[in-house]
Amino acid sequence: MLSYFQRKKPQDFSWIPTNPVPHPYFDLAGKLLLQHEIPYSEKQMLTLVTKRILTKTESIEQHLFQKRCRRCGNTQAHLFAELPHTTCGKSCVYCRNCIQMGRVLECEPLYIGSANVQWPIYEAPCVWEGTLTPGQQRAADDLTALVQNCSGEHLIWAVCGAGKTEVLFPAITKALETGKRICLATPRTDVVRELQPRLQKAFPAVDTAALYGDSPDKNGQAPFVIATTHQLFRFAHAFDVLIIDEVDAFPFHNDPTLHFAAKRAAKREAAVIYLTATPRKEQKQRLRQKSLPVTFIPKRFHGHPLPVPVLKLTPMLHRSLNQGKLPQHLLKAIAAQQTTERQLLLFLPSIKKAEEIASFLEEEGYEVKSVHAEDHHRAEKIQSFRNKEYRILVTTTILERGVTFPSVDVYVIDAGHVVFDEAALVQISGRAGRSADDPDGEVRLYHIGKTDEMLDAVEAIKKMNKLGQKL
Amino acid sequence: MNCYLCFSPIVPEVNWTNFLLPVIEKKICRTCEEELEELPAERCPMCSRPGEGLCGDCARWEETLPGVLDQNDSVFTYNAFAKELVAKWKYRGDYVALEALETFIKEKWNVLNRDDYLTVCVPLSSERERERGFNQSEKIIEMVGKEPAYLFKRIHGEKQSKRNRRARLEAENPFSVVKLVDQPVIIVDDIYTTGRTIRHMASLLKENGCPEVRSFTIFR
Numbered sequence A: 001m002l003s004y005f006q007r008k009k010p011q012d013f014s015w016i017p018t019n020p021v022p023h024p025y026f027d028l029a030g031k032l033l034l035q036h037e038i039p040y041s042e043k044q045m046l047t048l049v050t051k052r053i054l055t056k057t058e059s060i061e062q063h064l065f066q067k068r069c070r071r072c073g074n075t076q077a078h079l080f081a082e083l084p085h086t087t088c089g090k091s092c093v094y095c096r097n098c099i100q101m102g103r104v105l106e107c108e109p110l111y112i113g114s115a116n117v118q119w120p121i122y123e124a125p126c127v128w129e130g131t132l133t134p135g136q137q138r139a140a141d142d143l144t145a146l147v148q149n150c151s152g153e154h155l156i157w158a159v160c161g162a163g164k165t166e167v168l169f170p171a172i173t174k175a176l177e178t179g180k181r182i183c184l185a186t187p188r189t190d191v192v193r194e195l196q197p198r199l200q201k202a203f204p205a206v207d208t209a210a211l212y213g214d215s216p217d218k219n220g221q222a223p224f225v226i227a228t229t230h231q232l233f234r235f236a237h238a239f240d241v242l243i244i245d246e247v248d249a250f251p252f253h254n255d256p257t258l259h260f261a262a263k264r265a266a267k268r269e270a271a272v273i274y275l276t277a278t279p280r281k282e283q284k285q286r287l288r289q290k291s292l293p294v295t296f297i298p299k300r301f302h303g304h305p306l307p308v309p310v311l312k313l314t315p316m317l318h319r320s321l322n323q324g325k326l327p328q329h330l331l332k333a334i335a336a337q338q339t340t341e342r343q344l345l346l347f348l349p350s351i352k353k354a355e356e357i358a359s360f361l362e363e364e365g366y367e368v369k370s371v372h373a374e375d376h377h378r379a380e381k382i383q384s385f386r387n388k389e390y391r392i393l394v395t396t397t398i399l400e401r402g403v404t405f406p407s408v409d410v411y412v413i414d415a416g417h418v419v420f421d422e423a424a425l426v427q428i429s430g431r432a433g434r435s436a437d438d439p440d441g442e443v444r445l446y447h448i449g450k451t452d453e454m455l456d457a458v459e460a461i462k463k464m465n466k467l468g469q470k471l
Numbered sequence B: 001m002n003c004y005l006c007f008s009p010i011v012p013e014v015n016w017t018n019f020l021l022p023v024i025e026k027k028i029c030r031t032c033e034e035e036l037e038e039l040p041a042e043r044c045p046m047c048s049r050p051g052e053g054l055c056g057d058c059a060r061w062e063e064t065l066p067g068v069l070d071q072n073d074s075v076f077t078y079n080a081f082a083k084e085l086v087a088k089w090k091y092r093g094d095y096v097a098l099e100a101l102e103t104f105i106k107e108k109w110n111v112l113n114r115d116d117y118l119t120v121c122v123p124l125s126s127e128r129e130r131e132r133g134f135n136q137s138e139k140i141i142e143m144v145g146k147e148p149a150y151l152f153k154r155i156h157g158e159k160q161s162k163r164n165r166r167a168r169l170e171a172e173n174p175f176s177v178v179k180l181v182d183q184p185v186i187i188v189d190d191i192y193t194t195g196r197t198i199r200h201m202a203s204l205l206k207e208n209g210c211p212e213v214r215s216f217t218i219f220r
Helices: A002-008 A042-050 A134-149 A164-177 A189-202 A229-234 A256-265 A281-288 A317-322 A328-338 A351-363 A378-386 A422-429 A452-470 B030-035 B056-064 B080-091 B095-112 B126-132 B136-143 B165-170 B196-207
Strands: A054-057 A060-062 A067-069 A080-084 A091-095 A110-113 A152-158 A182-186 A208-211 A224-228 A239-245 A266-276 A294-297 A310-313 A343-347 A368-371 A392-395 A408-413 A443-447 B071-076 B118-121 B152-154 B175-177 B185-191 B213-219
Touching: A042 A054, A060 A091, A080 B095, A134 A152, A134 A164, A134 A266, A134 A294, A152 A164, A164 A182, A164 A189, A164 A239, A164 A266, A182 A189, A182 A229, A182 A256, A189 A208, A189 A224, A189 A378, A224 A229, A229 A256, A239 A256, A256 A266, A328 A343, A328 A408, A351 A368, A351 A392, A368 A378, A378 A392, A408 A422, A422 A443, A422 A452, B071 B095, B080 B095, B080 B185, B095 B136, B095 B213, B118 B136, B136 B185, B175 B196, B185 B196, B196 B213
Parallel strands: A152 A266, A152 A294, A182 A224, A182 A239, A208 A224, A239 A266, A310 A443, A343 A392, A343 A408, A368 A392, A408 A443, B071 B213, B118 B185, B185 B213
Antiparallel strands: A054 A110, A060 A067, A080 A091, B152 B175
């Protein structure tokens, strides 16, 4: 029972020094690192520690009934283990949750780099020449004001294809003009890969860094960092402006350790911006309590309404899927769709199914490729689909958000599966009709019986369209 | 209970034969267990590689170093899942991850019935041991309930896994004997890849009058 109350307590970051020392080491600014991750010799580190540029800190906190890893904030007992450590001769506790990023051992300290460095001040860094719609402009003004005050939180609730990234440009410009450090964090690697070139194009003079699991750059030594939320495990009180894109996406929305990391990565006085198209329960609750300021953009940038999904009952769907096939009338629908200009995006509930259906459609004589999380050529395949090199892309929920194809129809097969929740279905529907040249697209949900999630998704889209019309 | 590999909760199966008995703690979930591939019955009699008859590698070894290693036994094939597991356990240093396989390793050990052999531990160079914090071979020996015997010392070298096959085979012997034995021994390690490491040790043992050298690895 005590641990229940402890969990409710606000996270304590008092171990991070409050008055960081100014210094010129940009690669250490706001970092939280293990000894072997620091690119300096032991002697140099010693002088850095005495100058208080680096601060040594305990890596695992001991509480009455639990431990907490200071890097990832993990407190679950089963994610800590003991290791008979040969170096120090006794049993040492280590954190299993963040071991992917190097082992945090109880007997080895973490080093916090002082965040007080002078980042370059850019004058008029933004060369993007588009204009914002009135809805976007309203949101952009709110964000610029927030960045100016440099404290507080703000949620941008914008429908899929509203042009969220462009909304950020004025606020990012403001921050760069005043020498602030910005981080744009998102839960998905694909989104980082797609955003970084886009942002670099809009801010050509600005030094940007892209950080993700196997990114070539590991350092993130830039005033503008674009990273996956997992990379925030290596930062402590580093950013003046923290933007979290797709707050409702897996794995961020249900992983408390990522929330911990995000909170820690922002400075004590920082502007935190959340972007989403489909807020989850927690955010909706905070909106109702009015504890989270929000700006709503119910209209897409081209002004056309969102395509509303059509539900198609297909009673024999599971039988065909189990045989690795598609039902006859679905095949006919695909054949009819293929006579049009648009490409086709097929969503399936699992990797295995996606592969089976892709090979089935290939046998039927279509130009098909499949893409999923365990696919190493993911980025190239997505790019060649965008270049219209083939006609049908079969995928899983991995492509539900953050990716833009100019002109596609979207079919979800077995939409009643648990992986397709309301947020996923709304996002998937948002893949269609994203360009101004072809603002429409057909979204079909093939199912064996309507689920609440499907109905909620349709309702949510209709509601947003209604709100958009009023404007 | 959570799986030691994927951290997902394990729901114990309850049926009429076990509903009154205390729950048996499992350390691996069913999905992870299905990913593990046991060695097929048809395998090389010498190194346990899947395939028919004596494999090409062993035939070559028998020409260059005849009779050095008597036999290798392994538990699982070294598939993609096993690679991931070894990376997590050994290279990232997640010490307890191997406990997921404990029952399978013990079972195989008991079937082999090699309790009379001296279990020899593969030493790490002091540098590598400091970096990793533990010795993987020691851990496996402890897991099967034996005492590790320290017969060798190792000079620091490049990691085997960082080299290609040719460089591995041409590498100089990094081991030197510190203690002599005249009883049959079994060398315990995590993976048998080319067999180079184990044969380095085995040849030294045989030169110094050891009558029988076998090996036991988890993956092949």
